[in-house]
């Protein structure tokens with residue numbers, strides 16, 4: 051997803067002053083004229099940036115990446131323009147009654163604000179961040195004289211039953227924390243300095259506000275979710291501990307962070323036996339996806355036709371969705387193999403694609419994107435979850451009722467564990483970043499482990515004082531962003547609960563595939579996709595579900 055244009059409208063209109071000399075109609079004309087000239091500049095620059103980026107991702111050629119980064123710089127320069135920013139600030143003080151005009155101006159103002167950092171400061175920050183990123187890219191965990199990739203480390207953590215071996219792998223992987231932590235602390239201070247220059251308390255607060263998130267509201271949501279998930283997590287964690295102690299043949303009291311099958315314990319350990327890959331062997335995942343979306347009244351065929359979906363030499367190895375022109379040129383990049391991971395991913399990326407496709411294109415340019423980065427994640431996650439949903443496997447892939455019944459229990463348990471483990475991990479990430487930017491001089495190593503112990507219930511190894519927090523790349527490269535993943539999961543559950551209750555008219559929120567129900571597509575298009583960014587995200591959610599974003603339905607789905 052493209053994060054470049056996320057702005058904010060939290061700044062209220064209290065500062066509006068009524069000018070005696072100009073009428074509202076004159077004011078609105080001025081705002082309209084400005085928006086028109088802004089769109090004339092940004093629209094072609096945006097298209098050039100998305101097209102060159104897509105080309106580079108497909109070819110992997112240096113020359114294409116150079117073109118892409120130049121187009122990116124040209125686009126950013128539009129938003130860095132000081133004269134335009136001064137004009138916007140003046141326009142914001144005029145009395146304007148047209149709601150859409152006001153909102154567009156606020157969103158444009160916020161997009162400019164985040165690009166007003168002094169160029170030499172911005173350059174220094176980008177350079178330091180790039181340095182840290184390249185240290186991550188070239189780092190290999192050295193274990194007994196052998197250099198291991200992240201994948202190899204993860205593989206040992208998942209499959210080994212030898213405590214000494216997983217301890218070495220885990221500790222080896224954490225060395226990157228020490229390699230980057232001093233630079234990362236410097237970067238945090240620089241980010242805070244830049245944020246303060248723009249009038250924010252610290253960088254974390256700035257990032258939330260410029261993305262239309264009220265820090266107090268996010269905090270409330272995370273507290274609510276903590277309370278709702280804690281008791282279930284405590285008992286699930288006991289179950290996990292019992293299974294892992296057995297796996298390593300040690301008492302539960304001897305379990306250490308390296309026993310949890312993942313460097314950060316952000317994923318569910320494989321303690322239930324279930325192999326969904328067998329159902330996808332030899333299947334055409336794109337066809338399954340197209341048929342499924344068509345059955346709920348949404349056509350993904352045109353997006354698939356423009357997409358690049360299979361492996362190629364030099365091509366970007368992950369998956370993403372791109373809205374090239376904020377009109378109908380929407381493309382997905384995947385590297386599909388017939389397995390469950392790619393089924394989830396194909397459903398996920400085309401979920402993003404359909405959101406963009408069905409956004410009302412008659413709206414102004416600024417509104418033609420999702421309400422928020424996490425609302426499009428919510429749609430992608432809601433459909434991505436289907437790939438491991440037994441009801442969906444029956445309806446969309448064609449497994450038998452017997453097979454469905456056989457995997458029903460374990461797939462539910464895995465889904466639940468995946469969500470609970472992930473939600474506790476995001477609590478750590480969110481609270482760590484918030485506290486770090488509020489007080490960067492504190493003992494960050496101690497802060498990290500305090501949070502890991504409190505939210506993940508993982509004990510700090512005795513006497514450990516390493517900067518383990520710095521080993522998570524997102525803290526350097528996607529700052530103050532991680533909480534959006536969890537907000538996406540909450541909204542996915544809230545939309546599912548609403549649709550099950552009001553459209554499917556059932557009480558069963560778990561075993562739903564929506565297959566064949568065109569009312570589902572109609573509801574999503576009309577209430578979520580079409581409005582794009584016209585409304586503040588929580589207003590959109592309230593209009594669509596009758597409630598603002600809440601953790602309640604996520605808890606209903608995964609906690610009980």
Ligand SMILES: [Zn+2]
Pocket residue numbers: 051398402426427430
């Ligand atoms: Zn996504």
